[in-house]
Amino acid sequence: MFAEENGLRGDPRLQGISDAIRVIPHFPKPGIMFQDITTLLLDHKAFKDTIDIFVERYREMDISVVAGVEARGFMFGPSIALAIGAKFLPLRKPGKLPGSVISEAYELEYGSDCLEMHVGAVQPGERVLVIDDLVATGGTLSAAIRLLGSLQPQREAIVYPRRTSTIND
Numbered sequence: 001m002f003a004e005e006n007g008l009r010g011d012p013r014l015q016g017i018s019d020a021i022r023v024i025p026h027f028p029k030p031g032i033m034f035q036d037i038t039t040l041l042l043d044h045k046a047f048k049d050t051i052d053i054f055v056e057r058y059r060e061m062d063i064s065v066v067a068g069v070e071a072r073g074f075m076f077g078p079s080i081a082l083a084i085g086a087k088f089l090p091l092r093k094p095g096k097l098p099g100s101v102i103s104e105a106y107e108l109e110y111g112s113d114c115l116e117m118h119v120g121a122v123q124p125g126e127r128v129l130v131i132d133d134l135v136a137t138g139g140t141l142s143a144a145i146r147l148l149g150s151l152q153p154q155r156e157a158i159v160y161p162r163r164t165s166t167i168n169d
């Protein structure tokens with residue numbers, strides 16, 4: 001899906017990235033096919049290829065903010081932000097940020113959670129790129145969109161290296 005949408009079909013880097021993500025069935029509960037990106041982080045070529053693909057796609061798009069979703073968006077977002085000349089904005093789980101925050105609750109494949117960001121971290125009209133490691137139900141990224149949308153940024157895109165499937169797919 002990401003490949004087709006971004007003209008990457010046939011890019012030889014994609015297979016290496018996919019192969020570097022370990023899949024662990026029934027974690028953290030029965031029926032979940034857990035996509036473990038820690039193995040990708042241990043593979044220098046696959047990790048670099050992942051960052052490079054996003055940098056190539058977004059470097060000329062006048063993005064001023066890369067927003068990473070805690071925790072795994074923090075593993076990809078800062079490298080992308082530095083390479084494209086943007087700021088990094090952490091979207092954090094509840095109770096972690098010391099300043100005034102705005103919050104957005106959401107449902108997960110195995111639970112519920114909430115994202116927070118500091119008031120004033122994004123100015124109206126800024127172009128924001130939201131980064132996470134994967135989409136399962138889409139609840140987390142939807143919450144990130146609602147959170148940032150309340151600030152009226154000019155959103156550019158949402159990117160992630162992996163979409164999940166369940167055991168029964």
Ligand SMILES: O=P(O)(O)OC[C@H]1O[C@H](OP(=O)(O)OP(=O)(O)O)[C@H](O)[C@@H]1O
Nearest residue numbers: 070071072108109135136137138139140
């Ligand atoms: O599409 P969704 O159904 O919303 O699921 C995807 C989200 O779930 C995982 O994070 P998790 O909340 O498990 O937190 P973690 O990064 O701290 O492990 C993953 O890193 C995404 O953020």
Ligand SMILES: Nc1ncnc2[nH]cnc12
Nearest residue numbers: 032033034035109136164
């Ligand atoms: N299947 C999955 N693998 C890894 N992280 C997840 N977060 C939500 N669903 C997930």
